[in-house]
């Protein structure tokens with residue numbers, strides 16, 4: 001039997017769609033899914049869905065699956081992030097040899113990836129953490145692929161991965177080796193952190209508009225935005241969602257208002273905290289999801305507090321500008337976390353290249369990510385060029401108007417507010433942090449630095465006379 005070039009473990013939604021994509025690109029493939037535990041149907045269903053023209057071999061025996069691969073054996077795991085990944089790695093390590101490559105294409109925590117790479121290295125096996133974005137449709141037609149791990153492994157797997165990824169507007173592949181070690185999973189995690197805030201901003205826009213407009217009208221307004229510089233995959237999805245009906249009802253009205261999450265937004269916020277980078281928009285979006293899930297508590301408290309609404313109408317042009325400014329701030333914060341991680345871990349991430357592979361295939365794809373490709377060629381921060389600073393500065397009044405409209409109408413706007421306050425903090429020369437420093441010194445002798453002395457010198461005051 002001729003051996004397959006590539007192997008995929010896990011034929012769930014993402015795994016099976018990626019497998020079909022790999023086959024469409026003409027690569028020979030072996031697939032594996034364990035039998036039993038409600039998964040027995042996955043392998044036969046997948047094998048039936050594959051046309052006879054494709055070179056695929058299916059297995060429910062791991063040993064036979066590994067034996068079917070040519071060397072170096074390249075095995076992509078498309079399984080649930082967490083302990084299952086460690087369990088499969090352990091089984092694979094009994095079967096793989098020096099030089100073989102395991103690729104984890106799930107949303108794994110990047111610190112787990114670093115640990116797994118170390119573990120595999122002991123046996124000379126390469127371990128690659130790889131971020132894949134674009135959902136089921138992306139996996140099938142072309143996702144954005146963010147690859148970590150060693151340069152040597154990329155030499156073996158890069159061509160295949162580039163062939164299955166989405167294409168940018170110059171027909172370049174939206175797949176890149178973003179950096180060694182955990183870099184691939186780190187950038188995918190922050191992609192999701194930015195995604196959480198992008199989604200929350202659209203949810204807040206919808207909340208503001210639904211006081212005055214029908215769902216059809218809101219869809220028309222967002223569709224008009226979608227035609228210009230605000231165009232994004234997520235905005236397009238939201239237009240479709242607003243128009244969707246189930247029977248006589250708008251489907252949106254039938255959906256319980258408790259937002260779920262699989263952890264990447266929280267991890268992103270935690271990474272920002274660990275790196276000492278302010279990314280309050282993504283954490284506001286995570287906390288907004290957490291608060292939404294307290295449904296019964298919300299219902300009970302809603303009956304105890306005053307509910308009010310002011311009849312003022314909201315300016316659509318203010319809302320559009322506020323949304324534009326907040327998206328810039330959100331992307332700035334996400335990329336700042338990536339830059340800090342790249343510096344800290346010596347990943348040497350090319351931000352322009354990262355923005356480029358986020359121009360298609362992924363959930364974050366937008367006109368804005370396309371603009372950032374050029375910006376990051378010569379700058380390492382969105383705020384390093386005057387143009388985005390001017391853009392936010394010239395619309396910040398409208399952001400404030402929108403927030404004030406929301407507050408006057410009792411509409412929570414955690415992400416818009418995080419955008420506005422963090423923008424003021426980022427652009428204020430003298431913050432009240434002198435008071436924080438004085439308090440720290442007062443109760444804990446933590447010392448402070450002085451504005452009139454060298455910053456290397458520290459001072460302490462006996463505050464109580």
Ligand code: 6PG
Nearest residue numbers: 133134135192261262263264363
């Ligand atoms: C993507 C998505 C994808 C998935 C997340 C959403 O880039 O394709 O981000 O990874 O939709 O799992 O995460 P939550 O379930 O936490 O919203």
